[in-house]
Amino acid sequence: MRNSTVNILIVDDIAHNITALEALLARPGIELLVANSGTAALDLLLKHEAALAILDVNMPGMNGFELASLMRGSPRTSHVPIIFLTATTEDASRTFRGYEAGAVDFLHKPFDPRILQSKVDVFVQLEQHKRQLADQLLTTRQLLEANEMLMAVLGHDLRTPLGTVLASAEYLVRNAPDEQSATVAGRIRNSSLRMSRMVHQLLNLARLQGGRMQLQPHAAELATLCRGVIEEFATHEHAGQIAFTSRGNTTGTWDTDLLWQAISNLISNALHHGEHGSPITVDIDADDSKWLRLTVSNRGAISAAMLPHLFEAFGSNSAGERSREGLGLGLHIVHKIVHMHGGKVTGKSDDVIGTVFTVELPRTAQSWVS
Numbered sequence: 001m002r003n004s005t006v007n008i009l010i011v012d013d014i015a016h017n018i019t020a021l022e023a024l025l026a027r028p029g030i031e032l033l034v035a036n037s038g039t040a041a042l043d044l045l046l047k048h049e050a051a052l053a054i055l056d057v058n059m060p061g062m063n064g065f066e067l068a069s070l071m072r073g074s075p076r077t078s079h080v081p082i083i084f085l086t087a088t089t090e091d092a093s094r095t096f097r098g099y100e101a102g103a104v105d106f107l108h109k110p111f112d113p114r115i116l117q118s119k120v121d122v123f124v125q126l127e128q129h130k131r132q133l134a135d136q137l138l139t140t141r142q143l144l145e146a147n148e149m150l151m152a153v154l155g156h157d158l159r160t161p162l163g164t165v166l167a168s169a170e171y172l173v174r175n176a177p178d179e180q181s182a183t184v185a186g187r188i189r190n191s192s193l194r195m196s197r198m199v200h201q202l203l204n205l206a207r208l209q210g211g212r213m214q215l216q217p218h219a220a221e222l223a224t225l226c227r228g229v230i231e232e233f234a235t236h237e238h239a240g241q242i243a244f245t246s247r248g249n250t251t252g253t254w255d256t257d258l259l260w261q262a263i264s265n266l267i268s269n270a271l272h273h274g275e276h277g278s279p280i281t282v283d284i285d286a287d288d289s290k291w292l293r294l295t296v297s298n299r300g301a302i303s304a305a306m307l308p309h310l311f312e313a314f315g316s317n318s319a320g321e322r323s324r325e326g327l328g329l330g331l332h333i334v335h336k337i338v339h340m341h342g343g344k345v346t347g348k349s350d351d352v353i354g355t356v357f358t359v360e361l362p363r364t365a366q367s368w369v370s
Contacts, residue, residue: 006127007048008120009033011041011067012056012085021054024113025120038062042070045077051127052120057086068103081123083116085109159199166192197268215255215340217365222250222259222284222292229263230282238271241280248286252363254341259361262337265330266296266357274298274355290363297356302349310347311335334359342366 006029012018013036022032033048035041038059044050053071055064062070064084071077087109105119169192172185223246233239263282270280278299285293302310313332331347334357338345342362349355 004128004131005029005031006051006124007031007033008124009035009041009044009050009053009055009080011035011038011053011059011064013037013059014056017056024117030124038064038067038070041067045071045074045080050077050080052123053080053082054116054120055082055084057084058088083107083119085111159196162192162196162199166196215258215365217253217255217341219251219253220256220259222246222252222254222286222294222361224250225256225259226263226282226284226294229260229267232264233267233271236271238277241271241274241278242267242282243279244282246284246286248284248288248292250284250286250292252292252361252365254361254365258337258340262334262359263294263296265334266359269330269357270296270298270355273300273302275300278354292361292363294359294361295356297354299354301351302347302355307347307349311345331357340365 008025008030010018010021010025010032012021015036018034018036022034026032033044033050035044039062041053041055053068055067057064059067064086068082068084071080071082081104083105084103085107107116166189169185169189173182173189176182176185226244226246230239230242230244233242267280267282274280275298280296280298283295283297285295311331311334313329335345338359338361342365343360345357345359347355347357
């Protein structure tokens with residue numbers, strides 16, 4: 001935290017009044033700034049930040065009301081709370097003038113010292129809390145800057161050499177002189193693909209959570225979108241397991257790039273975690289006039305302990321360990337994208353039905369924030 005000492009300004013033209021206030025308010029963590037006139041007080045305020053000003057009303061030259069007006073007129077001191085002290089008889093019009101000048105309180109002498117101490121304690125605590133919040137904000141900004149730098153590294157500096165490694169591995173797989181070389185090249189390619197998916201997930205999560213990825217909806221057909229995503233998996237060794245069905249009018253208005261990613265994540269999840277060799281079903285029910293329902297199902301069950309955590313970032317797989325195929329961000333990103341459209345996504349799993357993820361989408365994206 002920045003300097004923890006809290007400055008309190010005391011302004012009074014009578015020396016023994018200042019001495020009494022110093023004796024009353026002095027304690028560790030509080031620095032008392034003392035002035036015997038309005039002019040001297042303004043000089044102090046030019047050099048120091050004050051958390052509170054305690055002003056005597058009846059001073060020669062510049063009285064407390066005039067000093068308060070000048071403080072309120074300056075951006076540097078306009079926020080400083082003011083407590084007025086006065087020895088004159090209580091007068092409603094005079095008190096009103098004090099509040100009009102920006103006072104937070106108005107005490108008449110003689111006052112109970114404990115009351116003033118309590119009021120000062122409140123403003124000291126407020127100042128300390130304000131500084132804590134400012135420090136937290138600074139820390140948050142620094143973390144965001146570090147995150148931006150990391151995303152820049154992931155987005156360019158890491159993906160560029162990774163692409164070269166992947167392309168080289170593909171070449172070696174196709175032109176391997178013997179089976180052992182082909183096996184090693186295949187491992188390099190698969191590891192590079194896995195790393196590429198991890199980088200892609202991290203980038204997308206950072207954009208979604210940072211608010212930099214905004215919906216750009218336009219007219220589209222969900223069935224066509226799903227077919228396109230499934231076609232992307234054509235080279236996957238288990239692509240033949242994917243079956244697609246659709247019924248009803250599947251047109252709507254969505255951000256197709258984001259929905260493409262969400263559907264791709266669901267199918268990829270089924271391919272990597274579903275029962276080996278079992279079918280994967282992608283189905284669209286578009287009979288409703290306002291909502292569409294997309295389901296992606298596969299054989300194989302997720303443990304009951306994991307079901308409540310399916311859509312959490314960096315989630316674990318059914319074995320209790322992070323997936324070797326990624327960082328556990330796929331379903332979390334699906335959840336973010338679907339909620340951005342004003343929809344919802346749920347998952348259920350048991351030994352009878354297998355695993356089923358259901359996405360309910362409004363026909364028109366509603367730009368809700370999850």
